[in-house]
Amino acid sequence: MMSKPAVVEARGLRKAFGEVQALDGLSLAVPAGSVLGLLGPNGSGKTTTVSILATSLRPDAGDATVGGLDVVRQAAQVRRVIGLAGQFAAVDPNLTGRENLRLIGRLSRVGRRQARVRADELLDSFGLNAAADRLVRGYSGGMRRRLDVAAALLHRPQVLFLDEPSTGLDPESRFAVWDSVRDLARSGTTVLLTTQYLEEADALADQVVIISAGRVADTGTPAELKARFGTVVFHLDFGGYEAAQAAQAALASAGYQPQRDGADVQVRSATGSGELTGVLRALDGRASDPVSVAVSEPTLDDVFLSLTRGGEAA
């Protein structure tokens, strides 16, 4: 699986801002044409990592290459093959969408005519045609983010860095951004994206690197990580104490490990939300139907708790 050569490689990156050690010896590799999800909470060093790989920040120690080019010594060449979008790389609110893309295209050195052509293509493929000639300050958050991603693609970069591409977006815009990332990955672009959401890493990444306090805490495919931490939790509300007790007994006899809290029963599943059918079937005839059912994904907090607990147990 690691047979493809790494296009992005970081070795022992360290970076401090004053007293704060943002990166504390971080290493990672992104195979060509794959999507790597860099998953971690706020302050774990995700943006610092991306900033170093995208040449806007110098590491204190360690080194990194993109396409075999050193991000410090060959920064100018690296900039020709990368695109950066996300949280902190912005578009100009006082230009229209089209003006933004044309400007960034020209500054990306694709040539004046090509900048115009690419701007139109990208406005089209990101669904921004109707808003193309409106000032960006009037855009919604989702439109702005899509423009931002488009702006990173004008010079058809080999490697795209996306810093928290869907933070603060409504679900619809988030899915639109996800679709774009999938399209890019399909077309062979290597993508490194940072996220705080396990769900997002799961949806997009081939490989996930979990970082905490500037170091790699764990790494694996989304499936591996989910098998390790990822239990879906069903929250069943039975409306009353006795009904809940009956349900708990029924589920236990069916082989589940239900946990009850008042009228609520929680069941964890390792296989995913599809398991809900089985859970309901176990109740059939033996307990009343739940008043409501909620399914929750394991949060990043759960993962970190598991990681630290696992560390203590091991």
Add this chain to the structure above:
Amino acid sequence: MSTIAMSPRQVAASRTAAVTSVASALSDTADVAWRNLLTLLRTPQALVFATIQPVIFVLLFRYAFGGAIHVPGPNYVDFLMPGIFAQTVAFGAVGTAVGLSGDLRTGILIRFRTLPMARIAVLGGRTVADLARNLLVVAVMTGVGFAAGFRSPHGAGALLAALGLVVGFGYAISWGFASLGLRVSDPEAAQAAAVPLVFLLVFTSAAFVPATAMPGWLQAFGTRQPVDALVNAERALILGGPAGHDVLISLAWSGGLLAVFALLAVRTYARMGR
């Protein structure tokens, strides 16, 4: 160390590369300047405020204080306008700091830093756009001056030469404020840091009152700084008299400041990610 010998063809190739990179740097600078000017036109409040302040100063000094200020020469407004022009571009330079720190805050500067563009273009594009804005505001102020009775007794040529000194000086100090803007990622903070500096330079100079009206210790500073040199050179040109010496001193100040400030700003920009 090995000696590097280049064949004539390599020399020619590196010369072509150098010409290409200068051409790209100029084109990038023009692109960034164009973007800054568009931004300026689309946030006209900034432009209006940049003009209102010097207009108010003309009104204040021409009509409110002017009667109490005694100057050599026939009338105060001819004395005042060179000071107003200097003040206008000095405050205009604050806009350079505010603009760059704004770009730092919105994150567009981070995008620029990761593009394969010429690095000088961010600073060059900003200062060139601010130069264009200064030209506009100084033109407006000239009109306001004429409306308030300014007559530029030595004619249009002398006035244009003086205004050339003014915008040249403005361009030079823009680079100084550029460094400030790059260090503060908050436009309000950049403004708060820049304005007192400008006040200090403008009000200790002979911009509004003759230096002889100030106490000796203040004169000692006020007459040895670039705004004073600029105002003296402008007055020498506009009001007449031997101007060569004053003009040279002002040009030396502007040239020296431009060199020092540009180096400083380029270094600040280059070190930003460290």
